[in-house]
Amino acid sequence: MDFHHLLFSVSAFSMFTFLISYPSLANTTTDTLTPNQNLTDGQILVSSNQIFALGFFTPGNNTTNSGQRYLAIWYYNLPQTIVWVANNNNPINDLSGHLTISPDGVLLLYNSSLARVWYTNETIAGKNQSGPLVLQLLGTGNLVVRKQDEIDVNEDYVWQSFDHMRDTMLPGMKLGWKLKTNTSNFLRSWSSSDDPSDGEFTFSLEPPETPQLILRRGPNKEYRWGPFDGDRFSGGNRLRNNTVFKPMFVSTADEIYYTFEALDSSTLVQFIVTPLGAIQYLTWRNGNRDWSTTMEVNRLYCDKYGMCHGNGNCYADDPPCKCLQGFVPHSPQDWRLYDYSEGCKRRYDLNCNDGDGFVKYNPLKLPDNVVVWANYSSEECRAECLKKCDCMAFTRINPLGNGSQCVVWFGDLIDLRDFPDGGEELYIRMARAEIDSIAKNKWRKHIKVVVSVTILSAFVLILAILGWYILRQKRRREEDTISMPIAHDRNSFPHCLEESQEEDFELPMFDLATIFASTDQFALGNKIGQGGFGPVYKGELPNGLQIAVKRLSQNSGQGLVEFKNEVILIAKLQHRNLVRLLGCCIQREEKMLVYEYLPNKSLDNFIFDGMKRKLLPWSIRFNIVLGIARGLLYLHQDSRLRIIHRDLKTSNILLDSEMNPKISDFGTARIFGGEQTEEKTRRIIGTYGYMSPEYAMSGHFSVKSDVFSFGVIVFEIISGRKNWGFYDPDHDYNLIGHTWKLWNGERSIELVDEILHGSFSENEVIRCIQVALLCVQHRPEERPTMSAVVFMLSNENVELPQPKEPGFASERSAIKMDSSTSGQDFNTGNDITFTTVEGR
Numbered sequence: 001m002d003f004h005h006l007l008f009s010v011s012a013f014s015m016f017t018f019l020i021s022y023p024s025l026a027n028t029t030t031d032t033l034t035p036n037q038n039l040t041d042g043q044i045l046v047s048s049n050q051i052f053a054l055g056f057f058t059p060g061n062n063t064t065n066s067g068q069r070y071l072a073i074w075y076y077n078l079p080q081t082i083v084w085v086a087n088n089n090n091p092i093n094d095l096s097g098h099l100t101i102s103p104d105g106v107l108l109l110y111n112s113s114l115a116r117v118w119y120t121n122e123t124i125a126g127k128n129q130s131g132p133l134v135l136q137l138l139g140t141g142n143l144v145v146r147k148q149d150e151i152d153v154n155e156d157y158v159w160q161s162f163d164h165m166r167d168t169m170l171p172g173m174k175l176g177w178k179l180k181t182n183t184s185n186f187l188r189s190w191s192s193s194d195d196p197s198d199g200e201f202t203f204s205l206e207p208p209e210t211p212q213l214i215l216r217r218g219p220n221k222e223y224r225w226g227p228f229d230g231d232r233f234s235g236g237n238r239l240r241n242n243t244v245f246k247p248m249f250v251s252t253a254d255e256i257y258y259t260f261e262a263l264d265s266s267t268l269v270q271f272i273v274t275p276l277g278a279i280q281y282l283t284w285r286n287g288n289r290d291w292s293t294t295m296e297v298n299r300l301y302c303d304k305y306g307m308c309h310g311n312g313n314c315y316a317d318d319p320p321c322k323c324l325q326g327f328v329p330h331s332p333q334d335w336r337l338y339d340y341s342e343g344c345k346r347r348y349d350l351n352c353n354d355g356d357g358f359v360k361y362n363p364l365k366l367p368d369n370v371v372v373w374a375n376y377s378s379e380e381c382r383a384e385c386l387k388k389c390d391c392m393a394f395t396r397i398n399p400l401g402n403g404s405q406c407v408v409w410f411g412d413l414i415d416l417r418d419f420p421d422g423g424e425e426l427y428i429r430m431a432r433a434e435i436d437s438i439a440k441n442k443w444r445k446h447i448k449v450v451v452s453v454t455i456l457s458a459f460v461l462i463l464a465i466l467g468w469y470i471l472r473q474k475r476r477r478e479e480d481t482i483s484m485p486i487a488h489d490r491n492s493f494p495h496c497l498e499e500s501q502e503e504d505f506e507l508p509m510f511d512l513a514t515i516f517a518s519t520d521q522f523a524l525g526n527k528i529g530q531g532g533f534g535p536v537y538k539g540e541l542p543n544g545l546q547i548a549v550k551r552l553s554q555n556s557g558q559g560l561v562e563f564k565n566e567v568i569l570i571a572k573l574q575h576r577n578l579v580r581l582l583g584c585c586i587q588r589e590e591k592m593l594v595y596e597y598l599p600n601k602s603l604d605n606f607i608f609d610g611m612k613r614k615l616l617p618w619s620i621r622f623n624i625v626l627g628i629a630r631g632l633l634y635l636h637q638d639s640r641l642r643i644i645h646r647d648l649k650t651s652n653i654l655l656d657s658e659m660n661p662k663i664s665d666f667g668t669a670r671i672f673g674g675e676q677t678e679e680k681t682r683r684i685i686g687t688y689g690y691m692s693p694e695y696a697m698s699g700h701f702s703v704k705s706d707v708f709s710f711g712v713i714v715f716e717i718i719s720g721r722k723n724w725g726f727y728d729p730d731h732d733y734n735l736i737g738h739t740w741k742l743w744n745g746e747r748s749i750e751l752v753d754e755i756l757h758g759s760f761s762e763n764e765v766i767r768c769i770q771v772a773l774l775c776v777q778h779r780p781e782e783r784p785t786m787s788a789v790v791f792m793l794s795n796e797n798v799e800l801p802q803p804k805e806p807g808f809a810s811e812r813s814a815i816k817m818d819s820s821t822s823g824q825d826f827n828t829g830n831d832i833t834f835t836t837v838e839g840r
């Protein structure tokens, strides 16, 4: 052994002299540094697979910090991509930095005055030293101190950079806890893209007993997924398997961690926390010579920590917050104005000693601050929770993957989220009165269903008999052959709208039986959407034609006016960018509209969906923008009437099989006669996020209100992000304000959905953004008409006016202003759309 050691020292010494005369370690492309060698600025270590390099670098291209040198690991063959920095908080101000490894395994980074700029303090002491130590850069990007003459099968390194994460997690790194030493390894963002010092954001796994993944800004939680339930982090679908990454959660007696692998090990991937707090999976695209964001984990509104505060439940919907069943807003007034900061309180107070019980909720993202109790069964868990008066909720999960546990929550439930797609069930404590009222409601509903089914069947029977009788009478009078579902001869059928018989309608009338049969008796599985006036069902006529049937709610008396309005309007409108009304059905209590069925559903299903958004390349998105503009122009100007839509939004834009946009839902439109261009309404119909300032605040609407909504839609199409619920860690603006900010910084291109990167026309995008900014100007007079919009969009060489600061750039301030004009009826729920519901 000793002899061997001596031999090594001699060879190391000769290498050392070699270095003195030829200080170009770089060209030797070695991956190891031995004691007595120095790695100086300009030299690098390269991993044996030629993927990673260790050396000195200066981040960014900011000339003011050009003197700042950091020891770092980067991808050897890619343009500067740093994955790890040693002295991130203590740069060296000149080129004098050099790294050495001491014989006992301590790494030391010196500057010219020989101060230790950075060092490690794990030493070989205590470990079994059987050979000299070396520093080696492995092919995984891990920089390790290990015994030179041993192959480390069990990765028992003296020190490794993988245990000291910075902002980047590479495959194989472990985000979590070493239980023996009680140490945590977590990600921390850089301060800015050219400053690697400790930034504000950390992403960690905590606490070890009930692992949750938490992004913090300073000490505050910003996002949270968990607890781990044996299969996944509650609410963290984006932290699960996908086509590129295989995330894993591992729990053993020694360690607990989150890690990931690339499914195809030849692709370069990383998981990073950006200086702005975005958590992203990145993939290297050789074609683009750049990193692309395969997935951003924290981009949903409801992902943000505690959006709906105590006992509020967050929905991917508008409005986003609702109280849990059995709870009501602390301040209904604030709640109505989208201010959720006070959360929800119980409708009935608990009475611990008498009659409290539990109501089962599912599926949810579980709330924060879970406490593990014991290995109880569900019944024991319930009984124990009931005994403790402050125990608010319980469920059973498998937090460490080695057995189910009874877990409970105390106090208000924070950071809940509706999670139909694989949430967990949760049992929440309720007062007896609440439980009774729920039971009563259920019973009432049953009765209602029974009664209405009975009435309906009687009604259908009478109808059938009547129909049969009329038919027989008719047949006797004239030999006729009516059996087609769609009447093409309007004289042979009763009229669609009974009161307006004399008006000239060319609208086919469908009979109730046909509709019933085509939609399978309005089977739940055929329901494709739900609006304020009633549900929408998919149907198929006997001749194979697919239809969408909007069924007006029987109990929504106020919907009748809108229904008639819509029938009259749509019947007269024909344009390739408007949804076509095929007919209607009005028999006694039933009022229905029959539309063409568009299999691709609505635009929001595509642009806000992680996978489906890929189906909309820029050319198609541009075409959709133009199509919507043309449809709207037709409504405003080219049709016989002047029609204002008043509830234009992405879920009201349907797509046909060739992705042509078709505007739907004219239920809220108004006809304008002649010169009348503006009207004031008391009843505001529309959707927050798309409403123009003058409409939302004082009920004034005009064609320019639609122009405003159109501008918002264009931003959403370009960015793939929603205006309402837009979140940027950097500022308080909504999507409009964000766009305006980028526009002012001449960075508009950054708005573009990253999925489009490298495949769009910059000119077209800039043109669209500029036009859309003009559309969302604060004052209606400053917005262009739709004809100007269509002209500006379709003529490349037209000089466009410069936009000024848009209206509603910050949604919060808009809401504050709004509270001064009370007495308005925000009817945000009254939107009849084809938004998808659970397909069963």
Ligand SMILES: *[C@@H]1O[C@H](CO)[C@@H](O)[C@H](O)[C@H]1NC(C)=O
Pocket: 024, 026, 027
């Ligand atoms: C490394 O070698 C290449 C040619 O093999 C040469 O062009 C380059 O200048 C060398 N670099 C250094 C730092 O000596």
Ligand SMILES: *[C@@H]1O[C@H](CO)[C@@H](O)[C@H](O)[C@H]1NC(C)=O
Pocket: 016, 019, 036, 037, 038, 098, 100, 110, 114
């Ligand atoms: C390496 O650095 C140490 C400390 O600065 C210095 O004493 C030593 O001479 C250097 N060795 C070489 C080979 O440059």
Ligand SMILES: *[C@@H]1O[C@H](CO)[C@@H](O)[C@H](O)[C@H]1NC(C)=O
Pocket: 061, 062
């Ligand atoms: C910094 O580099 C980026 C590209 O990496 C470039 O777009 C930018 O103009 C550079 N800035 C300066 C001040 O050189």
Ligand SMILES: *[C@@H]1O[C@H](CO)[C@@H](O)[C@H](O)[C@H]1NC(C)=O
Pocket: 062, 063, 064, 065
């Ligand atoms: C360059 O860095 C300095 C300090 O690090 C900063 O004040 C300055 O704004 C930066 N300049 C640019 C163009 O980023």
Ligand SMILES: *[C@@H]1O[C@H](CO)[C@@H](O)[C@H](O)[C@H]1NC(C)=O
Pocket: 090, 093, 094, 111, 112, 113, 114, 115, 116, 117
């Ligand atoms: C070397 O680093 C020490 C500690 O960080 C610092 O005080 C000293 O000024 C540095 N020397 C030079 C020449 O930069």
Ligand SMILES: *[C@@H]1O[C@H](CO)[C@@H](O)[C@H](O)[C@H]1NC(C)=O
Pocket: 118, 119, 120, 121
């Ligand atoms: C280990 O070194 C770091 C600096 O690199 C220092 O912050 C830490 O306190 C040291 N730990 C011990 C136990 O000496």
Ligand SMILES: *[C@@H]1O[C@H](CO)[C@@H](O)[C@H](O)[C@H]1NC(C)=O
Pocket: 128, 129, 130
């Ligand atoms: C050290 O390791 C060697 C072999 O690797 C073994 O033979 C020896 O017993 C170990 N010594 C101690 C004290 O563990």
Ligand SMILES: *[C@@H]1O[C@H](CO)[C@@H](O)[C@H](O)[C@H]1NC(C)=O
Pocket: 182
């Ligand atoms: C582990 O360390 C954390 C702080 O980092 C501390 O709160 C906790 O009590 C420690 N756990 C044990 C078992 O020492």
Ligand SMILES: *[C@@H]1O[C@H](CO)[C@@H](O)[C@H](O)[C@H]1NC(C)=O
Pocket: 231, 240, 241, 246
């Ligand atoms: C992820 O995929 C792997 C194989 O592709 C499978 O073994 C594993 O069970 C999956 N994990 C989850 C949570 O679906």
Ligand SMILES: *[C@@H]1O[C@H](CO)[C@@H](O)[C@H](O)[C@H]1NC(C)=O
Pocket: 251, 252, 253, 254, 400, 402, 403
């Ligand atoms: C699960 O693992 C943890 C940590 O390893 C341990 O403390 C606990 O007792 C285990 N539980 C069961 C049911 O095995």
Ligand SMILES: *[C@@H]1O[C@H](CO)[C@@H](O)[C@H](O)[C@H]1NC(C)=O
Pocket: 375, 377, 403
């Ligand atoms: C947990 O409880 C189940 C059933 O009561 C029992 O079979 C199991 O052994 C228990 N596990 C532990 C670690 O106590």
